[in-house]
Amino acid sequence: MVINLGKENSILNQFIAELRDTEVQNHSMLFRKNMERVGEIFAYEISRRLAYETKEVITPLGSAEVSVLRTYPVLATILRAGLPFHQGFLNFYDKSENAFVSAYRKHHKDGSFEVQIEYVSKPDLEGRTLILIDPMLASGYSMTLACRELIGDMKPLHTHMVSILASVEGINYIKRNFSSSEVTVWVGAIDDELTAQAYIVPGLGDAGDLAFGKKL
Amino acid sequence: MVINLGKENSILNQFIAELRDTEVQNHSMLFRKNMERVGEIFAYEISRRLAYETKEVITPLGSAEVSVLRTYPVLATILRAGLPFHQGFLNFYDKSENAFVSAYRKHHKDGSFEVQIEYVSKPDLEGRTLILIDPMLASGYSMTLACRELIGDMKPLHTHMVSILASVEGINYIKRNFSSSEVTVWVGAIDDELTAQAYIVPGLGDAGDLAFGKKL
Amino acid sequence: MVINLGKENSILNQFIAELRDTEVQNHSMLFRKNMERVGEIFAYEISRRLAYETKEVITPLGSAEVSVLRTYPVLATILRAGLPFHQGFLNFYDKSENAFVSAYRKHHKDGSFEVQIEYVSKPDLEGRTLILIDPMLASGYSMTLACRELIGDMKPLHTHMVSILASVEGINYIKRNFSSSEVTVWVGAIDDELTAQAYIVPGLGDAGDLAFGKKL
């Protein structure tokens, strides 16, 4: 159910190293670009699991039998941190329909928080492959809530949840809430620690702030 | 108060022509790319109004006195249609802080609607230049509401509202609601008609659907 | 020695289908973009064969042990058709040194031709991994000549020759001229036919013309 693409070395690990590195983070354009590149690699790897069909195309010199995607997956992104990561998926799945969800952490005075969903924009997901994109799988609450909210009572064919970094705890939370026939989890690295404020350690910091600046 | 960049010919008009054209719209990647390119042009034109300061940089062969932005403007985008347009601004203002607002049209049974704000994420705007990005200035309600919501009781230095296409009615609505000392409106073309459903005609259709697919 | 990435379905095959398709070719920006995306996929796949080392990076919340490329490969491109394909590699290997070679077909009156090298710009290749990039492996003459010219009497660690489309004949030519310990050939599809003018059929036409326009 969980596929860790960073387990075997590829340029993905270089990009993740740069995403973590405070020195590279100083250039927010590089931070966003690394998110985008990582998104492209996940998009490619997930594309191996999708269905294809053959068709005939006319080339300048003849006709060729080619293999094309049967249908494009739906790309769903959790705002705002997911946007540059989503851009990478969109670069490769340029004909996809897209969903957007905003989830935010409502903090209580005692330091605890709950995740709430506000904005939702989505296409029909019935029978579709859904790729749910959030760079950090920390507690797993946002991913779970966003997934439930998006799907509602529809039945997607399958859901791929994708995060660049995950905590052990977050992965376990997803495992408890979804079956492996419903959901595949893709990650680039798994970190051991999760702070009380649900930050992954060593992680990379706050992905939203690094991409778009601090918010009030 | 209103600057129509399309009035004098430049490649901007080529891009706007392609954005309107149903044949080019078939490739949603081209649609998004045209939004992005238009965003870059507006970003550049607006940059002429910003404040610069000189500083010394070390080159491989000496030291040069150069002119750099004193501070970067804050880029605020209305979801979801504004995202590819925002990307163009972010390409040029890569060090900017960003704000996101979701506005949606709540339709009533009689066909009328009101615009509601859900998600808001924003940095401090006190004394800052704000660029508010929405590809279509139709009724002007979303732009106005988003602007009020973002600003709250802060006092930005100045707000630039930017739309690719505007209706005469939308522009008039902004003029009635903001003074020219507060707000400058930048557009690429002004269309005469606004339908009862607040679509600009001939316009380009639904920018959000064209960029990201239809939603439920 | 020959790895055909198109053999198993992935989004790569979708991109190759679009590269071949005269209807998509009409938008030269899409043609170049498809070349670029295909370049990124090959770059990623080749990156799995490269050497990595662990290092420590400082994150905002701690320090992480990460895996990074030991050295970047050298990217060598055959002009002019290779440029958009090269861009894809450069997107992923952004710290690479680059080489450029121009090869052109000198046509004789009897219809035959020989390939000649003009412009060469290259870094030191001694002990380096070389990725030699040319979208079409037709006769195999250009690839072979460019490789000999670039390498001279240096000894690269290994050379990866990458083409989007190859002919059976071109692959055989490479096999006869290089050993599998020296060279790995990566392709996206293998077409059966090669015309007397050394065009791959069904192929995709003239990659240089499609990307940059016809030349005198």
Add this chain to the structure above:
Amino acid sequence: MVINLGKENSILNQFIAELRDTEVQNHSMLFRKNMERVGEIFAYEISRRLAYETKEVITPLGSAEVSVLRTYPVLATILRAGLPFHQGFLNFYDKSENAFVSAYRKHHKDGSFEVQIEYVSKPDLEGRTLILIDPMLASGYSMTLACRELIGDMKPLHTHMVSILASVEGINYIKRNFSSSEVTVWVGAIDDELTAQAYIVPGLGDAGDLAFGKKL
């Protein structure tokens, strides 16, 4: 005949400042990206001088009279330093035909050098607008030689020579060799000094090396 776009402040000057800055140069991806963005700004400014025509396009909601480029200019680039700068032009003039020239400095033992042209690939230039792209206008020899070589005995409508940085000496050399009815020179900054090795000071160093790495 000479238009210095950096004379009045815009984000262009920010990009040029970063191009000069050794600290930003450390990330060659940022160096190339800055070249590309500067190329887009020049492309836009030059587009104001081109000819447009009106045509009718069908939008989803009606038909619109729009203004489009009558013909696209030809983009000619001097290898290899010109490539990222050319990419910026190509982003905006995506339907243009392209020319490539390689010019190199043949150094003599006494330290002097002459510029030689090797590779040339070009479309028909008769009656066309030509944009000749080279990031550095140092001595002016390469630009002049490349222009003569490309044009041969054809008669372009007009030639725009574009450089990010120019020396006073280089500009004077162009002025002596071309008339203002033939050629317009566009630059982003003019530096005073030119070394005996024809490097602009303070300049930005060797643009080709910074974009693509040192060569043998």
